[in-house]
Amino acid sequence: MTMIASKSNTDALYLLHEGTQYQSYQFLGAHLEERDGCKGVNFAVWAPNAKQVNVSGSFNGWDGTHHAMTMQEGIWTLFIPELEEGTLYKYEIVTLDGDRYLKADPYAFQTEVRPETASIIASLDNYDWQDEDWLANNTSNQHLQQPLLIYEVHLGSWKRKEDGGFYSYVELADELVDYVHERGYTHIELMPLAEHPLDSSWGYQVTSYYSVTSRYGSPKDFMYFVDRCHQKGIGVIMDWVPAHFCKDAHGLSRFDGSPLYEYADSRKGENPTWGTYIFDYGKPEVISYLISNALFWMDMYHVDGLRVDAVYSLLTLNFNRPEEEYIRNEQGGEEHLEGIAFLQKLNAVVFSRYPNVLMIAEDSSAYPGVTTPVEYGGLGFNYKWNLAFTSDTLEYMKKNQSERVGQEDRLTRSLLGTSDENYVLPYSHDEMNYPSKSLLGKMSGEDNWQRFANLRVLYTYMMGHPGKKLLFMGTEFGQMDDWNSEDSLVWGLLRNEEHQQFAEFVKRMNHFYIAEKALWELDFESNGFTSLVADEKEDGLVTLLRKSKTNNEQLIIISNFKPETHEGYRLGVMEPGRYREVFNSDKLEFGGSGITNDHSLETQEWFCQGYPQSISVNIPPLAAVIVKYMPTEG
Known part of the structure; x- marks a missing residue:
């Protein structure tokens, strides 16, 4: 028995191939089912150019020839009885050239902890959510006129255990959430949590877009984390990476022996600077995959918004490309027409289903209308990071007093465009990691007193400046060293009076910001x-x-x-x-x-x-x- 056995499934596949299937995760991947009284798992994977696809796993000694799939309309399917949650599996791909290799499931809900790479059969059903009040009160589409104070977090290095191990989602749901709540933040922004093989990529090079990383626990553990945030009145934003994916052999790259998820033309399909592949935004099935994934985090995990990474790379064909290698679109320009159309479609679909979520663009370009609605010709985000504000203010604060003369426009020129876009003012992880120094480490000054004073005045100025706010973890107590993703924040600094006092300042400033409507009600007017x-x-x-x-x-x-x-x-x-x-x-x-x-x-x-x-x-x-x-x- 195959998946394509009913009109509803046929319709679902039609939409997938049209690029308008926005819940493709409901039938692609591995799903626990019962058929004719027999419990098991139905597998379905898109691999139109494969000669054969088999299911290989811990249940058959990783010999896929025992479980050959059948293909219709580019989708390979197989129902295997008696398989249970927790079973390891991969797809065994046989290419047209006769090559044979194993691939993780692009729609897997769970994946082994790195360095292992197998997909895991998992159910996302039957979690008992307790965030009804949060969802009921989160219905007013007035967030532009509300306070937005974001605490950006890398879960793997916010705090480590004595043996260097990670805190789990469940442990963080108590300690981190209470910490954020006490300090007045309205939202936590999580650096990418989709499964990724390399810790040092911080999650920005993904292999399994539907798997919340197993580094910190199970899918339902993460549900508990989000649930606990909502019960404390804290929204959850997650960084999302639709611009590129890593080349690791078990991932999406050359999935069925051909460039399936990426562009076939290497000039469009590879980012040489990052060593990654670029999604083919002209392929309907890829559009269905990505937009379904954006909605998946909202549908299944109640995530309140996405910060979309590297938007600039989707707007131009020549991002990070030397001028002698520039390519043009069919109209003769440099615009990435398919990338722009994808972003517009993404935001239109997301807001049609979740009108109150946050869709935030991390965009370093001067592209106009990033936060203009799609129906008016914009990209349709409701917020954009103001990276010019970040760069200008920090360049000023690095300067010694004698060098600041005549440089005041670095502080004020961002005021000229406050109504151009709906801005978030970010002091993010990009400003804290090696070799750029921490925020406190960037401050000029003859001594520590001046450095802390500089940071206090900068932080207060940011709170007064029109735009929503984001602060990276550790900045709130004045971490001196660069952020190290492989270690804990330096919590021992809080034994020092200077850091205690600065932490108290940030806490008081945060609560002051929340209490004063004048600081946020007319940010964009x-x-x-x-x-x-x-x-x-x-x-x-x-x-x-x-x-x-x-x-x-x-x-x-x-x-x-x-x-x-x-x-x-x-x-x-x-x-x-x-x-x-x-x-x-x-x-x-x-x-x-x-x-x-x-x-x-x-x-x-x-x-x-x-x-x-x-x-x-x-x-x-x-x-x-x-x-x-x-x-x-x-």
Whole structure:
């Protein structure tokens, strides 16, 4: 008995070959079934160019000739009775040239822990989800007007056991989730968890797109992790890698003896810089595979969004290609027309089924309309990482004080395009790994005090800058060393007072951000912020006014990027009345010098910086002060 035995299955295959089958994982792969009273497993795999495909595994001594599959419409199928969950298997591919090799199942739900590579029969059914309240409350499509504060995590190195072993999904579901919740983050972003053979790839070179990595436990263990996040009010974003896949022999590469998942033309089908293959976005079955996979993580694991890696590489045919090797599309341009069409289709389909998820583009290009809806000609993401903000601000912060003169535009030019896209401001893992140094390690300064002060003012400035926020693990307590994916974060630093104080600062800043609507409600509206220009262009001050939707909440964020104190600094303000300091990165408990504004700040009719009234503010060195307008009641 084969899979193609009913009209519904025939229709499913038709959609697969049309590129519109968005739940192909429901019938391709290995599925526990009962047929005519006999329990077993139905196997189905797409391999149209193979001469023969067999099922090989621990149940037949890895001799696939005992279990030959039959093919119809490019799909090979076989039902094998009496197989159970946990059984190891692969597909034995016989090519047209007579070569014979074993391949992992492209749709496997579970895979052996590396270096082993066999697929594992697994059921994703019957997990008792407890996140009903989260799902019920996550129905308003207003996330652009909500706080988004993301903690980016590599699960394998957030914390290690004493013997160097990994914490499991279940263990992390308690320790990591509580940690993130206490510090005020709204979401955890997980670096890729699809199964990958090489730890040092961090998950960005995948072999099994439907297998959550077994490094940290089983599929249902991961369900428990997501479930626990939701019960704590934390969303889960996962990095997703549809741009390329690794060449390991057991994976997707040359799957049926031919370039099946990748382009046949090596100029389009290989990324020489990364040593990987590029998906063939012109092939309908590949589109079905990838879009089904994006939805799979939402359908089966309740993931709340995907951060799509390396989007730029899907937008141009000449990504990382020397100019002498440039290729052109059929219209004569460099645009990767099939890659662009895939991204648009991906987002259109995802939002048609999950209108409230996060689809975030990691895109370093200047391609316009990344977060413009597809129906208006855009790519259709709802967020894009603002990598220019990251690069510019860090380049400024690396400079010594004498080198910062005239460089203030590195801090402010990102303010000119805040409404161009819906931005996330990321200080991500890319800025923390060798040899780029940790975030604290990048800060200039004559001593540790100045370095921590620089990081505090930078972090507060980021919180005041329009756009959602992302911070990589370890940055929140000031890890000095580069991030090492093969070891734990240096938690012992928290025994040091400086790091304790910085951790307390980040925690307090996070909770302040969540509590203040003015910092996030109008992130992408032109009336949501104003840059208040100082009298002296080179005084190291950047001042922003942020407003809430109803305009009854206003915050002024004054960031001082120089080590000079400004006592009684005259600051022009829009609204006459009373202001109050509500946050100060220079507080003693944060490790600062303790220069604050403890008194009420009343406006005076003193024309300043283009405004008819102003207030007098004490601004500490290398610090940010946030003052709030206090409207008169009644």
